[in-house]
Structures are given as C-alpha cells and as structure tokens.
Amino acid sequence: MVTAPGQFGARILDMARRLAQWSELPDGLMCTYFSSAHKAAAAQLREWMGAAGLQAEIDAVGNVVGRYPSAAEAARTLIVGSHYDTVANAGQFDGRLGILAALVVAEHLHRTGRRLPFHLDVVGFSEEEGVRFSAPYLGSAAIAGRFDAGILERCDENGTSLAAVLREGGVDLAAIKMLARRPDTLRGYVELHIEQGPVLLQRGLPVGVVTGIAGSARFRITIHGAAGHAGTVPMSARHDAAAAAAEIVLAVEQRCAAAATLVGTVGQLAVPHGLINVIPGCCEFSLDVRAGDDATRDAAIADILTAIARIAARRGVTADVIELGRHAAVPCAPAMQTALAQAVARAGTEPLHLASGAGHDAAMFAGVTDIGMLFVRCGNGGISHSPLETVTSADADLAARVLLDVLVNLAK
Amino acid sequence: MVTAPGQFGARILDMARRLAQWSELPDGLMCTYFSSAHKAAAAQLREWMGAAGLQAEIDAVGNVVGRYPSAAEAARTLIVGSHYDTVANAGQFDGRLGILAALVVAEHLHRTGRRLPFHLDVVGFSEEEGVRFSAPYLGSAAIAGRFDAGILERCDENGTSLAAVLREGGVDLAAIKMLARRPDTLRGYVELHIEQGPVLLQRGLPVGVVTGIAGSARFRITIHGAAGHAGTVPMSARHDAAAAAAEIVLAVEQRCAAAATLVGTVGQLAVPHGLINVIPGCCEFSLDVRAGDDATRDAAIADILTAIARIAARRGVTADVIELGRHAAVPCAPAMQTALAQAVARAGTEPLHLASGAGHDAAMFAGVTDIGMLFVRCGNGGISHSPLETVTSADADLAARVLLDVLVNLAK
Numbered sequence: 001m002v003t004a005p006g007q008f009g010a011r012i013l014d015m016a017r018r019l020a021q022w023s024e025l026p027d028g029l030m031c032t033y034f035s036s037a038h039k040a041a042a043a044q045l046r047e048w049m050g051a052a053g054l055q056a057e058i059d060a061v062g063n064v065v066g067r068y069p070s071a072a073e074a075a076r077t078l079i080v081g082s083h084y085d086t087v088a089n090a091g092q093f094d095g096r097l098g099i100l101a102a103l104v105v106a107e108h109l110h111r112t113g114r115r116l117p118f119h120l121d122v123v124g125f126s127e128e129e130g131v132r133f134s135a136p137y138l139g140s141a142a143i144a145g146r147f148d149a150g151i152l153e154r155c156d157e158n159g160t161s162l163a164a165v166l167r168e169g170g171v172d173l174a175a176i177k178m179l180a181r182r183p184d185t186l187r188g189y190v191e192l193h194i195e196q197g198p199v200l201l202q203r204g205l206p207v208g209v210v211t212g213i214a215g216s217a218r219f220r221i222t223i224h225g226a227a228g229h230a231g232t233v234p235m236s237a238r239h240d241a242a243a244a245a246a247e248i249v250l251a252v253e254q255r256c257a258a259a260a261t262l263v264g265t266v267g268q269l270a271v272p273h274g275l276i277n278v279i280p281g282c283c284e285f286s287l288d289v290r291a292g293d294d295a296t297r298d299a300a301i302a303d304i305l306t307a308i309a310r311i312a313a314r315r316g317v318t319a320d321v322i323e324l325g326r327h328a329a330v331p332c333a334p335a336m337q338t339a340l341a342q343a344v345a346r347a348g349t350e351p352l353h354l355a356s357g358a359g360h361d362a363a364m365f366a367g368v369t370d371i372g373m374l375f376v377r378c379g380n381g382g383i384s385h386s387p388l389e390t391v392t393s394a395d396a397d398l399a400a401r402v403l404l405d406v407l408v409n410l411a412k
Numbered sequence: 413m414v415t416a417p418g419q420f421g422a423r424i425l426d427m428a429r430r431l432a433q434w435s436e437l438p439d440g441l442m443c444t445y446f447s448s449a450h451k452a453a454a455a456q457l458r459e460w461m462g463a464a465g466l467q468a469e470i471d472a473v474g475n476v477v478g479r480y481p482s483a484a485e486a487a488r489t490l491i492v493g494s495h496y497d498t499v500a501n502a503g504q505f506d507g508r509l510g511i512l513a514a515l516v517v518a519e520h521l522h523r524t525g526r527r528l529p530f531h532l533d534v535v536g537f538s539e540e541e542g543v544r545f546s547a548p549y550l551g552s553a554a555i556a557g558r559f560d561a562g563i564l565e566r567c568d569e570n571g572t573s574l575a576a577v578l579r580e581g582g583v584d585l586a587a588i589k590m591l592a593r594r595p596d597t598l599r600g601y602v603e604l605h606i607e608q609g610p611v612l613l614q615r616g617l618p619v620g621v622v623t624g625i626a627g628s629a630r631f632r633i634t635i636h637g638a639a640g641h642a643g644t645v646p647m648s649a650r651h652d653a654a655a656a657a658a659e660i661v662l663a664v665e666q667r668c669a670a671a672a673t674l675v676g677t678v679g680q681l682a683v684p685h686g687l688i689n690v691i692p693g694c695c696e697f698s699l700d701v702r703a704g705d706d707a708t709r710d711a712a713i714a715d716i717l718t719a720i721a722r723i724a725a726r727r728g729v730t731a732d733v734i735e736l737g738r739h740a741a742v743p744c745a746p747a748m749q750t751a752l753a754q755a756v757a758r759a760g761t762e763p764l765h766l767a768s769g770a771g772h773d774a775a776m777f778a779g780v781t782d783i784g785m786l787f788v789r790c791g792n793g794g795i796s797h798s799p800l801e802t803v804t805s806a807d808a809d810l811a812a813r814v815l816l817d818v819l820v821n822l823a824k
Contacts, residue, residue, distance in 0.1 A: 072548060086685075128509030214643055218688060229767030229796050230677035231611030231626055235669040237794070242681050243665050246658035253655050257647040265642035268686035269654050269695070275499075276630060276679045276698040276736075283675045283681070285690040288642045322690075357643030358689075382649070384641050385690060 003104050005404065009397025012100045016092040017298075018336050019100075028387055031086040032132040034062060034165050040397070041084050045099065045124045046095075052107035054122060054235055060106070060175040061166070062126030063139045068106045070119045076187040078116075078367075078410065080403070081123030083139060083361055086344060087131055091194075091389020097123040098192040101400040108311075108404060118409045120188040125361050131154045140361035144368050147179030149173075163260030188336060188410070191362045192403055194391055195375040198382030199354050206395040207402060208352040209340045210373035213363045215294045215329035216263060216303055219287040221308065223306035223319040239316045242271050242280035247315075250306040252287060253305060261292030261355050262300055271327045292355040336372025343405035344374075347398055374402060415516050417816065421809025424512045428504040431456060431512075432495070440799055443498040443545040446474060446577050453496050456800075457511065457536045464519035466534060472587040472823060473559075473578070474538030475551045480518045482531045488529075488599040490822065491519075491781075492815070493535030493772055495551060499543055501709040503606075503801025509788060511536040521815060528823045530599040538774050544568045552773035556780050559590030595660040598781035600748060602818065603774045604811055606803055608789040610794030611766050617805040619753045619814060620764040622785035625775045626673060626739035629713055631699040633660070633720065637729040651728045654683050654692035659727075663719040666713055673704030673767050675713055704740045704767040706741050742775045748784025749779030754815035756786075759810055788816060 001012045020042040024030040031037045042064050049056035049066030056066040064084070082098025103120040109116065123143065130136030135151040152163040152173065195201075200208050225241035245259030249266045268286040291297035301313060306319065312319040337342070341351035354375065362371045376399045379390035415423045434452040436442040442447045446467065455477050461468035467477040474495070487595075494510025494515030515535040535555065542548030547563040564575040564585065578585060612620050637653035661678045668676030680698040701716070703709035717733065724731040753763035766787065774783045788811045791802035 003707055010454035025559070090819075096746055098644060105415070124568055137473045172802045190508075196641040197646075198649050199646070201642075202649075211489070216643065225793070227798060228791065228794065229770055230679055231628065231675060232607065232611075233769075233770070233794060234794070235665065237610050237614075240665070240677075242678055245681075249655055249658035253647065263643060263645070263647055265689070265691055267642055267684060267688045267692060268692045269657075269692070270682045270686070271680060272697070274680035274682070276700055277677070278679045279677055280679060280681070282495055286686070290643045322600070357645075358641050359643070379636065382640065382645060383638065386639060406428070 002242065003108060003296045004399045006397060008101070008104050008400035009395070010098065010304070011043050011102040011104050011395035012400065013393050015048065015100045016096050016356045019096055020092040020325055028089045028093060029086055030090060031084065033127045033138065034084055034169060038062070039086060042124070042126065045084060049122060052103055053187060054106055054111035057276045060171045061139055061142045061179065063125035066103065066106065066122040066238060068122070070109055070117060071115045072117060074187055075118045077119040077121050077181065078187040078407070079121045079123055079365070080191070081125055081361060082191050082193055083125040083128035085129050085131070086182040087129050089383050091193045091346040091385060091386055093389055093391045094196065094384055095128060095193070097194050097391060101396065102109070105400055105404045105407065109407070111326050116407065116410070118326055120407065125148070133162050135162065136359065137361060137364050140364040142176055142179040143181055144149065144364040146364055147176055176301045180294060183368050184382040187368040189362060189365040190336065190372045190403070190406065191231050191360055192374045192376065192399055193360055194384060194389065195378045195382065196335055196358050196384035197378065200352070200377040201379065201382050203352060205352050206349055206377050207344055208354045208375040209222055209344060209361065210328055210332050210336050210356045210375055211337065211353050211357045212292065213360060215297050215327055216288065216291050217297060217326040218324040220322045220324060221285055221287060222320040222333045223283045223317050225281055225315070226322070228279040230277040230279055233279060238279055239242045240279050241283040244311055244317045245283040245285055246267065247311045248287070248308050251311065252304055255303050256289065259291065259300065262296055263357055264289045264300065264304070285364060290357050292329060330366040332368035332372050336370050340372050340374050340402070340404050343402045343409065346405055347402050349398065366368065374399060415490055415520060417813045418809060420516050421730055421807070421814035422473065422807035423516050424808045424812060425805050427460065427512045428508050431508055432504040432530070434543060437501065440501045441498055441504060442500045443496065445497055445539045445550065446581055450497060454536070454538065455722045457496060458513060461534060464515055465522035466518055470640060471591055472583045473490060473551055473554045473591065474537035475555060478515065478518065478534040480522055480532040480534070483527045483531060484529060487530045487592070488597055489531040489533050489593070490599040490819070491533045491601045491777070492603070493533055493537055493604050493773065494605055495754035497539050497541050497543070499541050501799060503796055504687065505570070505606045505796055505801055505803045506608065506796055507540060507605070509606050509803060510807065513604045513815055515521065515809065517812055517816045517819065521788050521819070528819065532819065532821070535821050540773050546636065547574065547576045548771070549773060549776050552776040554588055554591040555593055556776040557694060558590070558740055559588055559778055595686050595780050600782040601774060601777035602748065602784045602815070603772055604786045604788060604815055605772055606796060606801065607790045608770050608796035609718060609790065609795065612787060612789040612793050613791065617764050618761055618810045619788050620766045620787040621754055621756060622744050622768045622787055623748050623749065623765050624741055626702040626704050627739055628700060628702040628771065629734040629738040632698055632734045633699060634731070635694055635695045635724070635729050636730045637727070638666040641690040642689040642691055645691060652691050653695040653729055656723055656727045656729045657681065657695040659723045660720055661697070664716055665793040667715050667719070671712065674708055675769055676701045676712065676716070680779060693798065702769050742778040744784050745782035748782050751822060752784050752786050752814070755814045755821065758816050758817055761810065783792050786811060
C-alpha cells in the first residue's frame, strides 16, 4: 500500500494518535527518556519504519533510525528527523510530527521506486526536551558528534544517573561516541516541526520557512528582602521580596516588547514557604530571554540586569542572579531556506520566513551540516506543550508534500 | 524569693529561654497545638504558676490558668494573658512574653501580700496562631465563650481532626463550652505583647498603648491566563498569568501605602508547576489587607478588586477571587487605654498610642469585657515570627512594672 500525497495528513495524525498511547500518565501524554513508555514508542517507530521499507534500528542512546538507502553506497546522507520524547502532559505533535512526516515521505519514495542520490535517514531522536536529566538534545547531540560525556553523571529525580539508566538498558557507553556522523558524510539536515506559536495561525498560512533558531539565555534569580508580620510593618518600612520580584517581572515584560524577535519569560515564580500573614523575605524566579540575533538578546539582558540592580537597591533588597546558560542563535542554511521556500510556493502557499523562538534538534547539526526547518501551523491559538496542541490533517499533508518536494529537488 | 521590680526583665527572659527548649524542631522553636512540645510547655507553665503561689490548672482546651484569688470570693475576675503556642521557627517572645510578665507580677503581688479586689487570672492560652488546624484563637475563644464547635471537625495536615486530638488527650468535648466565662463575672482583660513591628523601635520607646486591633480581610486569588512556549509566543500575543499577578502585587502595594494604618500583603505567590521555558498559564497568590478602621480597609479592598478586574480584562486573563474572611477592627476600651497610659507615664516614658496590625487573643474578649493591651518594643528592626525576634531585659522589666502598676491602680 502506498500512502499518496493528499493522504499523508490523515496517516500522520493516525500514527501520532497511536504513538501517544504509550505514556507514563494514565490521562495525558508523557514520554520521558528511557521510561517504559519511551521504549515502547521507540519499538513502535522501528516497527513502522521497517514496515515502510526502511532499514530500521534503535541506536545506543535510543534514537530510532530508518534508512532509505541510495543506490550509490558511497553517497552522503540527508537526515530528516525530530524527537519522540515529550514533556509532561504533552501534545501529540511536538517532535513526532516531523518523524512521522519523514516516515510517510520515505515510504512513498520507496513504494514508488524513486531512488535518491543520497541516503535518506529518517530519525526519531530519543531526547530533546531535557525533562528527565536536564540534558536536552541528548539524541541529536550523539549523532551530530556533540554528545557530552559529562552528562552521564547527571541524575534524574530518583537519583538514578544517566549512565546507570543506559547501562541497565544494555548500552555500551563507549558505543555512544561511535554514533557521531562525520560531517563530510552528510548532505544536510531537514526538520519539520509544529510551530508551537501563533504566527502561522495569525497569518493564515499552513507552513513557514524557518530562518534560524533564536539564541537563548537562562537565569535563576533569588530576591532576599526582610520577612515581617503582615499586620505590623508599615508599607514604608517594608523590604518585600515578592514586590521586588513583581516589579522585575514587569520590567522584563516591558523591555522584551521592545524588539520584534525578542521574548522574555518568567516561567517559575515562588515565595518559598510563603504564609498569608507574612511579608515575603524571599522570592525566587526564573528568566528566559531569546531573540533572533544574539546582539538583540544580549542588549535586552544587559538592560534587565541593570533594572534588577536598580529595583533591588531602591527597595533595600538583594538580588542573586545566576546565569544558567547562554546559547548563540543558529541560522538555517540559505540554500535550505531557498529549497524549502520554492517547494512551499510550488504547493501553492506563500513562503513566509520566520524565526524559531524554540530550540530544536536542528540546532545540534548547525555547523556540522546545512540545516533547514519547516514549521507547521499550530492550532488552538498556537498552544504547545499541552494536550490542547493541534495540527490539522490538511496542514500535515501539505507539510509532508513540501518535504517530499524538497527531497526530490535536493536530489537534482 | 520575691522577684522585685527591676528584676522582672531578667526573670522573664530566662523563663522565655527555658520555655523555648520545648520544641518540635531540633534547631529552632515550634510549638503547635497539642504537640508533645506543647504539652510539655503547658506543664512547665503550670509548674511555674504553682511555684509562684497561683492556683494553677490546665483546662480542657489546654489553657494554663493560674489564679491569684481575691479576698472577696464573689469578686469579678481580671484576666491577664497571652498565648504559648507558636508558629514554625518562631521567636521566644510572641505570646509568651505576656504570660510570663503576668506570672512574675502575680507572684510579686502574692509574695508581697498585696491582695486585689478582683481575682487575677494569669492565662497562657493554648492556641492563637492557628498553625495546626487553621483555627486561631482556639484557647481564648473557649474562655471568651466564642468557641465554634464546627472547628472540631477540622483536620491537621496528617488528616487528624481536632476532635480526635482532644479525645486522645482525654478531653470531654462537652466540657469545652463550660470554660466560657460569664461577661458579668469579668473585670476586664489585659494583654501584654511584643509589638511584632518597628514602630516603638523607630520612636525610641520601650512600650506603647494599643488603641485597637486592626480589622483584616483575606483573599485567595487565582489568575488563569494562557500557557505557551517561552520562545515562540510574541510578547504582544501573551496572556501571562504571572505578569498579571505581578501587576496586581504592585497595585496592592501602591494602594495600601495611601493610608496611615493601612497595610496590604501578598505573602503567598506561586506559579504552580512552573517551568523555565513555559509562559505561566496560572498564578496563585494570597492577599491580606488590614487597617485601624474598617472603612479604610474596605475602601482599599474595593479599589484593589477594581484594579484586579481592570488588569485581568486588559491582559485577557481571568481572576478568581475568593474571600477567606473579613474581621472587624476591635477597639481597646478607653478606660483601659487611660489606665495603661497613666502607668506608662508614671514609669517615666512617653505613653505613645498605636494600633495593632496583628490579631491577638484580646480580640476574642472585645464585646465580652473591657480590653486593654500594652505593646513592648521588638528589636532587630521589629522582626517577629522568626528566631531573630528579640526583647531586651530592660524593656521586659519596664513592661512588667507598668502591668503591676495598672493592676494596683485598677484595684483602687
């Protein structure tokens, strides 16, 4: 049976629904690294890849790799992939949409006897979200040759190290570095992913061409003020840590509204052990700042840090700011953007270019090979990391057809 | 041995230190209702009261009552008391200072043979903080005739009901209502308490005369916005629940700075299950508003609720506001204020009048009998509900001498 263009969408949505049945949660989707659900999802993907005519295997770190080989054995390899792990209470499409679209397209090529001048590797990366070990891109990093052995010692919330989990799964740790592809063996990397935002929805477009992946920086900030009785300390004598944090939250919001691709988020916010009748002596929060280019992001961070210092000084509180990491923005290859845009136009839709505010496995391959990304419209206002995440069958179909077109045209 | 005026302070501080050794925490003071530490503290107080010559007993709800009887058996009773339960990681003086000052003064009266025309009941109330069963004033409510049998079904965090705890302690629940004093048997109620705020400290005064206990209102507020990916949703498209909460926190702060006795506190603030890379879809916080008079408080609450609605509407989020309770302000009796002020002046210090922003056992006796309260200067910037809470020996001494003077002069 060949799934034809026009039927790709229904097939992809059906597989996404079936894949989501493997979950750590009774009601809702959660599939974190090397959980039982994760192993079952990997086995399911391998089975489907095998049935699609691909040479399928699960590698040492849990990536499911299905090869549609080129006739020329010495050909380079084009990787088309995304991840199958999820956050807690996830949607069905984040990551998986890209694997399943690549799968149906590869199957179509195989069934129709269309050979490519490069090996096509459909990859379901085992880990991108970083939920279990705070080590995102674990699967793609291994194949991109960026696996950091230092993360083997990281532990999950049960105190089990990544190394222990891998060993228990029968993995030879030394084999992980063998997964790295030599850059000169790669033709490129293409990833199809749900947008996880509202831009395409607002623009009325089913897909969009990604210009690059935003740079990000993350901070953990703790305000120390003075606790006190809620009834007895006059407002003028307070050093309220939560009020200081509130002012900073609004400063972040205001500053990050000042540039187009810039976003700033305080996602975690808490008064530890807060009591209804005690002025907060401490308030903790996170800060995530991203922008399409590093200069825009760094300028915003500098202004925010200045604002934090000014607010803390005026309120007589202290602010401990810990920078957790800063990742440079990653551009998609111009040639890949052009190939994707032409295919989008041939599909009869406007080739909108947009930046990705979220990180993706593609970022691991930047600098290793040419990367390209196609975003697919996210329904429900653009919500993701939620059971409310949706993709229409029509959009999934069009996206897969664009992917097929790109592969055929990259082959020329 | 008679503790003389001038030696009251050292004796009180020594007893407070010894009483604090009974604790639920290995490092720090915690003494919640009917814990082992609480029962031990009660036994200690009864022992000290007995040694001081008082007729001491522990009543059905755990109040420790030590009577220094009048020569006239049919005389009315003046209650002088405060509470011996504590919050977690408490200071040594909140509540206990008032019991111990009354104890040394009653002992002095007894040892010096000074009889009063009223019975003097020194009472250590068993429960005022409301930590274990969220039922504050449990001890004073019973004696004031305001015990609400409905709270017997409330459970602590282990799921044990108050009724079960009392029964296990051998308490006949029917006996609780027998603890209520008939108003016509009472001469009045006097409470000495640490200020728990910075006013006396800032004014350079050891004690102050309380004009009344502020009215309070408490709310629980939940903001529902829209969760989203921190990298993919433009700032202009967000409905960030934490940012809305932050704006409300600052609105509370600003509004409550607009009147002298008015205070407003957001003591609890949290993004439930917040993630560093997810826009908060929900944010929960508490609100506590107090003022010396109910009109001031209610006007502030009305303005704050209007601000919440306005902020929520503008940001496209919803605000669920639950009012947990509203308690009217309680005035201290003018005659008691006068008696206290005259005694303070005779002790050679300025009789500053100030409102109490915190609730106290005295509030239970308002409307039952005349109440009066004397505040004692709180060191360390006025911090309370903290191990940093301090009272100097000199201040405790002066406060006890004022109390003695008041008792002697009320007797005239």
